[in-house]
Amino acid sequence: MSTKIIIRFDDVCKNMNWDVFLYIKRHLKKLQIKSLLGVIPENKDSELNYFEYREKFFDYIFSYKDYGDTIAQHGTYHKYTTNHSGKLKINNKSEFAGNSYKYQYDLLKIGKEILQSYNCWQPVFMAPSHSFDDITIKALKDLEFKSITDGYGFYPYKKQGIYFVPQISSRPFNLGFGLATVCIHVNSLSNKEIKNFIKFIQKNRSRIISYEEYKSIK
Numbered sequence: 475m476s477t478k479i480i481i482r483f484d485d486v487c488k489n490m491n492w493d494v495f496l497y498i499k500r501h502l503k504k505l506q507i508k509s510l511l512g513v514i515p516e517n518k519d520s521e522l523n524y525f526e527y528r529e530k531f532f533d534y535i536f537s538y539k540d541y542g543d544t545i546a547q548h549g550t551y552h553k554y555t556t557n558h559s560g561k562l563k564i565n566n567k568s569e570f571a572g573n574s575y576k577y578q579y580d581l582l583k584i585g586k587e588i589l590q591s592y593n594c595w596q597p598v599f600m601a602p603s604h605s606f607d608d609i610t611i612k613a614l615k616d617l618e619f620k621s622i623t624d625g626y627g628f629y630p631y632k633k634q635g636i637y638f639v640p641q642i643s644s645r646p647f648n649l650g651f652g653l654a655t656v657c658i659h660v661n662s663l664s665n666k667e668i669k670n671f672i673k674f675i676q677k678n679r680s681r682i683i684s685y686e687e688y689k690s691i692k
Contacts, residue, residue: 482512503541508685572607604641
């Protein structure tokens with residue numbers, strides 16, 4: 475037996491490092507690997523505004539969804555509004571945690587409607603900086619989200635009416651059981667890290683599953 479792996483991309487937006495993203499995606503497609511894309515509906519985070527702006531961004535996203543990738547709503551604007559670390563206590567900044575139910579519900583709904591307008595929404599949520607709270611979970615459930623790509627553990631679990639698909643390390647590991655979500659930030663990858671990642675997926679293709687296959691992990 476081996477630890478199954480989900481390939482997750484964070485901060486997918488109009489002005490990410492497209493050269494690196496497309497290069498990695500080409501290698502994934504050659505191996506028929508379906509990945510999880512954390513798509514920012516409308517990026518307003520100035521720290522993510524360093525690269526070429528793609529006008530037909532949502533055409534790309536729709537094509538990846540059509541291919542079989544899973545689209546996760548990665549916040550709405552990716553703009554931090556509080557210094558709350560949320561339930562996971564990882565980062566002291568959040569777009570959602572610490573705000574009221576109405577604020578969070580309305581903000582999530584805006585992001586959902588943007589993705590829906592391009593036929594790119596799926597009921598999966600990815601919190602910027604891994605920060606969300608119980609109110610976020612309630613708002614997500616009320617907006618018909620089914621799962622969150624985050625949380626601690628080696629197996630998916632259901633809590634408060636939402637499935638959590640653990641993402642406990644950005645680096646791959648193999649304990650011989652369970653599930654690991656490998657988190658990729660294309661804006662910060664070095665050439666060496668890119669090459670090592672390509673070698674990794676080639677060597678471990680049999681361990682890599684799509685996000686939707688988390689339901690088969692027991």
